[in-house]
Amino acid sequence: MIRVMLADDETMVRVGISGILASVPGIEVVGEACDGAEAVELAQRHRPQVALIDIQMPKLDGLSAAEEIRRTVPETGLIILTTFSQDEYISRALRIGTNGFLLKSGNPYELIAGVRAVAEGGACLSPKVAARVINSFGGERRTRSDLALRRVETLTEREREVLALLGAGLSNADIGRRLFLVEGTVKVYVSTILTKLNVRNRVQAAIVAYEAGLIGDTT
Template sequence: MIRVVLVDDDAIVRQGLRAILESAPDVTVVAEASDGAAGVADARGLLPDVVIMDIRMPRMDGLAATRAITALPSRPKVIILTTFGLDEYVAEALRAGAVGFLLKDTGPTELLEALRVVMAGDALLSPAVTRQLIAAFTHQVPSLSRQERARLASLTPRELQVLTLLGRGYSNADIATELFLGEATVKGHVSRILDKLGAGNRVQAAIRAHDAGLTRLARE
């Protein structure tokens, strides 16, 4: 059973999300919170698997709440609930440890599938959205530090290939098709890449691939 906490200051949004989530036999909503501070308290006390988090809320916004939740020993997975107009905030939340995001008009089927994808250990970003989020960082990291270069140098040639495709927004299935590998093999490569780069999730790794120029070189 996937245990979920909903954090949104709009009661109607929370009601709609709860109805969708609890229509599935493997999902239960254990709490609703109307602001980030209450969401953090629920995450600490109830130990949910996933927290679905709005960005703009009173008392504590979604960014601060995400940082607090991802720092908990139980480390619930945080999915940001947002609109395209808030990409810059989503990017900061991903830096803080969120595993992805949903749009507020996400359909019921996609919402439920998103939870299962996150629970399987993948990040919840479409290729198009990944590119948009990565682009938001291009002016922030003009060059790689010595430590970052050393981490990239530790990757094998195959891991560099996987990282490049990951940086272009490819899913594990897409990478497997592109490189003629099994999905399990790709998942193993991604796990080792995250470990070597010190990245919390595949989105952070994708951002580093972009910072290193791998995605640009792949297209030239």
């Protein structure tokens, strides 16, 4: 059972998202918060596998709440779920080490898939957010691509295969099935990849995979 906590200051939004998740077998909503401070408290109390957090909330904004949850409950996967996709929010979310960034305007199936992916150790980005990350961060596109390629050159062939599948949003279990590896071995590969690429989390590693052109290698 995937245990999820939801934080949003709009009651109707909480009811809607909670209803979507509650209708899915294998997902349980264990707490709902209406402000950032309550979100931190509930995460510390329930220690959910996934926390869905809005950005603009009273008492403590969602990104500050996510940062505190990351510090005090590091095992909880963090997904920012919001109507705002400004570059500054995306950039800060990535620096904090969130596992996903989804837009409320997205398809409910995107939300469900994102929760499952993060619960299994994966990552998720709304397609619109992924496009902005790839096209907007780090300067001129060709420069980013060249830098990403140089970083990927430090990886072994198998590590590049794992990175490509990670970038495509696959969980450790899915990567293991695709490459005929046990999940523990995949975890070791992922840890080594993060270290070699000098990135904090799977989302940042996925961005490197996109910029290096590895995603097309997953078919």
